Amino acid sequence: xxxxxxxxDFIREIITEDIKNNKYESRVHxxxxxxPNGYLHIGHAxxxxxxxxxxxxxxxLCNLRFDDTNPIKEEIEYVESIKEDVRWLGFDWEDRLFxxxxxxxxxxxxxxxxxxMGKAYVCDLSxxxxxxxxxxxxxxxxxxxxxxxxxxxxxDLFERLRKGEFPDGSRTLRAKIDMSSGNINMRDPVMYRxxxxxxxxxxxxxxxxxxxxxxxCISDSIEGITHSICTLEFEDHRPLxxxxxxxxxxxxxxxxxxxxxNLSYTVLSKxxxxxxxxxGHVRGWxxxxxxxxxxxRRRGYAPGAIRNFCERIxxxxxxxxxxxxxxxxxxxxxxxxxAPRVMAVLRPLKVVIINYPENQxxxxxxxxxxxxxxxxxxxxPFSRVIYxxxxxxxxxxxxxxxxxAPGREVRLRYAYYITCVGIVKDEKxxxxxxxxxxxxxxxxxxxxxxxxxxxxxxxxxxxxHSIEAEVRLYAHLFTKPIPGEESGDFKTDLxxxxxxxxxxxxxxxxxxxxxxxxxxxxxxxxxxCVDPDSIDKKPVFNRTVTLKDTWAKIEKxxx
RNA sequence: UGGGGCGUCGACAAACGGCAAGUCAGGAGAUUUUGGAUCUCCCAUGUGGAGGUUCGAAUCCUCCCGCCCCAGCCA
Numbered sequence: 001x002x003x004x005x006x007x008x009d010f011i012r013e014i015i016t017e018d019i020k021n022n023k024y025e026s027r028v029h030x031x032x033x034x035x036p037n038g039y040l041h042i043g044h045a046x047x048x049x050x051x052x053x054x055x056x057x058x059x060x061l062c063n064l065r066f067d068d069t070n071p072i073k074e075e076i077e078y079v080e081s082i083k084e085d086v087r088w089l090g091f092d093w094e095d096r097l098f099x100x101x102x103x104x105x106x107x108x109x110x111x112x113x114x115x116x117m118g119k120a121y122v123c124d125l126s127x128x129x130x131x132x133x134x135x136x137x138x139x140x141x142x143x144x145x146x147x148x149x150x151x152x153x154x155x156d157l158f159e160r161l162r163k164g165e166f167p168d169g170s171r172t173l174r175a176k177i178d179m180s181s182g183n184i185n186m187r188d189p190v191m192y193r194x195x196x197x198x199x200x201x202x203x204x205x206x207x208x209x210x211x212x213x214x215x216x217c218i219s220d221s222i223e224g225i226t227h228s229i230c231t232l233e234f235e236d237h238r239p240l241x242x243x244x245x246x247x248x249x250x251x252x253x254x255x256x257x258x259x260x261x262n263l264s265y266t267v268l269s270k271x272x273x274x275x276x277x278x279x280g281h282v283r284g285w286x287x288x289x290x291x292x293x294x295x296x297r298r299r300g301y302a303p304g305a306i307r308n309f310c311e312r313i314x315x316x317x318x319x320x321x322x323x324x325x326x327x328x329x330x331x332x333x334x335x336x337x338x339a340p341r342v343m344a345v346l347r348p349l350k351v352v353i354i355n356y357p358e359n360q361x362x363x364x365x366x367x368x369x370x371x372x373x374x375x376x377x378x379x380x381p382f383s384r385v386i387y388x389x390x391x392x393x394x395x396x397x398x399x400x401x402x403x404x405a406p407g408r409e410v411r412l413r414y415a416y417y418i419t420c421v422g423i424v425k426d427e428k429x430x431x432x433x434x435x436x437x438x439x440x441x442x443x444x445x446x447x448x449x450x451x452x453x454x455x456x457x458x459x460x461x462x463x464x465h466s467i468e469a470e471v472r473l474y475a476h477l478f479t480k481p482i483p484g485e486e487s488g489d490f491k492t493d494l495x496x497x498x499x500x501x502x503x504x505x506x507x508x509x510x511x512x513x514x515x516x517x518x519x520x521x522x523x524x525x526x527x528x529c530v531d532p533d534s535i536d537k538k539p540v541f542n543r544t545v546t547l548k549d550t551w552a553k554i555e556k557x558x559x
Numbered sequence: 560u561g562g563g564g565c566g567u568c569g570a571c572a573a574a575c576g577g578c579a580a581g582u583c584a585g586g587a588g589a590u591u592u593u594g595g596a597u598c599u600c601c602c603a604u605g606u607g608g609a610g611g612u613u614c615g616a617a618u619c620c621u622c623c624c625g626c627c628c629c630a631g632c633c634a
Contacts (some may be wrong), residue, residue, distance in 0.1 A: 007571090011573095014573075033634095034634095035633085035634055037633090037634080045615085067634065069633095069634080070633065070634075072633090073634090081620075112573070126632090127632055129629085130631095130632075131630075134562095134630060135560085136560095136630055137560080137561055137562075137629070137630055138560040138561050138630095139560085139561080140561085160581060168632085169632065171632095172632055181561095181562080182561045182562035182563085183562050183563070183629080184561090184562075184630050185562095185563090186562095187630090190632050192630035192632085194632080195632085209632095209633090211631090211632075211633085212634050213634095214632070215634095232563095232564070232565090232628070233627095233628055233634095234628095234630080234634090235563055235564060236562075236563050236564090236628070237628050239563095252581090257564085259565085261628095264570080270634090294605075312571080312572090312582060312583085313572085313582095314571065314572050314573085314579095315564065316564050316565095316571090316572075317564070318564090318566070318570090318572095318627090319566095319626075319627055319628090320565095320567070320571065321570070321571090322570070322571060322572045322583095323571075323583065323584070325570085325584060326570075326582080326583045326584085328583095329582085329583060329584090330583095332595090332596095333632095336595080338597060341595095344595085350589080364611090367592095367629085368594095369595075370593085371596065371597095377575090388629090400594090402594070411592060412592095413592060413593070414592075414627075424629060437628080441588085445592085447592075448593045452602080454592090455594090456594075457591095457592050457593065457594095457609090458593095459593075467625075471601045506629050520588080521593085522594070523593050523595080524594080525593090526593095545560065547594095547596090548594090548595065548596090549592075549595090550594040550595085551594045552594090553594090554594080555579095
């Protein structure tokens with residue numbers, strides 16, 4: 001069989017060409033450079049798969065580097081979660097865990113060098129003044145009055161900046177480039193700002209911190225990164241990236257930009273994700289409705305499925321919106337092969353099998369996974385009183401409804417054919433609360449000797465043997481493919497029904513000792529994952545994703 | 560009114576001057592002890608538009624149109 005070839009994207013093409021031309025001695029070295037100011041999400045997964053994936057494919061290396069140049073926003077909690085998530089996704093940075101803050105001293109020396117070259121200067125303009133002097137998109141900026149200070153004065157001032165002689169915001173170090181450039185990033189960008197703030201790694205050693213544009217290219221250069229892959233919004237920054245490295249005449253990695261991931265029915269910006277958490281729209285960063293890696297993990301998504309998804313969506317430069325159904329497809333594909341099947345009744349309807357002997361219990365054999373016979377079989381207890389799914393009975397069924405109805409015979413999976421012979425209703429509400437059925441003893445195991453057909457097979461749980469469980473059903477967090485597209489505020493499109501909690505579900509006894517993180521298929525319903533909230537004798541399940549549901553589609557078209 | 564990018568099916572995405580891949584979604588059927596899974600078939604005479612070059616254009620050229628990003632001492 002021919003192995004399906006992996007998609008070759010424009011980045012891999014560039015790298016292949018570079019290797020051919022012996023650029024960087026045919027070495028490939030990438031990096032994943034998160035800022036530790038939030039949790040990783042599925043969009044980061046795309047970048048992680050790209051950077052680590054390329055390193056693997058080209059027999060190169062990929063570093064994990066924290067871009068920690070802003071002590072005000074960054075926290076140790078985030079670096080720990082990021083490490084865990086990258087590892088969980090299946091990637092290994094080995095001994096190459098770095099921090100931009102590791103290079104602060106070197107960056108300082110390079111900055112001094114730029115000053116000596118007359119390429120950087122200390123500027124006394126306030127933030128507002130800098131903005132004023134910068135001009136606009138359509139109007140060139142004008143030179144700062146401090147632009148032509150002598151090298152000696154600049155050096156002296158820069159040293160005193162470091163010593164902490166000046167308050168926050170009073171001065172900056174700026175690159176001397178071109179205030180009339182069409183590219184605003186080149187209008188004497190700030191390289192260092194004064195921040196008397198404790199850094200999670202360097203403590204109080206520094207009170208000046210480098211800006212991204214300056215820090216990133218130097219970090220890449222120091223680490224010998226060959227291909228510095230980032231998202232499209234940094235395309236405008238590439239001339240600056242190149243400028244610093246050219247002026248300094250140091251090792252010069254190549255920056256390549258690709259389009260970030262957008263997913264329908266979800267938001268993927270840190271700002272909005274943090275808002276969802278802080279304002280309590282979700283229960284935390286790892287809420288199973290969140291597109292964070294920790295949320296997806298708790299939801300039951302497997303790392304391999306996420307990797308398959310990231311590979312399939314490809315890498316390109318055009319803005320795109322990936323249909324979340326594609327993600328769900330890969331989740332199902334993965335779980336279909338691996339998840340053991342069990343029976344669980346989410347909305348129980350009591351069924352008494354009136355011709356089945358009282359007190360009799362049978363152990364029926366059930367297949368754990370029809371996709372993988374190696375997963376074996378198990379025994380499921382059957383008795384006179386069982387629960388079936390409320391939705392599996394209709395007193396007055398529409399034409400395409402194949403399931404149980406008055407007088408109709410259906411199969412109970414791995415058990416017997418049953419026929420509905422009576423309905424018990426709540427006197428006040430008229431709601432169906434119990435069914436009376438008869439069973440055909442000759443259909444034990446679910447096959448009838450006379451080959452007569454039934455149109456439906458129902459899952460069930462024996463009432464006296466069932467275990468009570470809580471099940472949390474999740475739907476998309478937002479009701480619109482692009483949240484906030486119409487109103488301008490993504491929160492107006494929050495889905496009020498994104499979480500439904502069912503407290504008294506009945507699951508089969510083999511689930512008694514399920515462990516948090518275990519994944520199952522509840523037959524005919526979906527894939528479910530045991531939540532860490534589970535307590536002894538009261539498991540909690542998260543619905544990872546539903547099964548494809550043809551009936552739901554029919555029912556919808558009926559309305 | 561400046562600079563940088565991008566337009567191929569409902570959604571992703573290949574093609575690199577020579578027959579518009581593939582995946583998801585959607586539709587039809589087969590099969591089925593999960594209305595699951597699996598299998599088969601259908602789904603762009605056409606690549607934002609108009610011209611041009613060429614035996615031949617999604618691909619090269621010209622003009623036009625549309626969309627995204629940039630005016631943090633954030634990354």
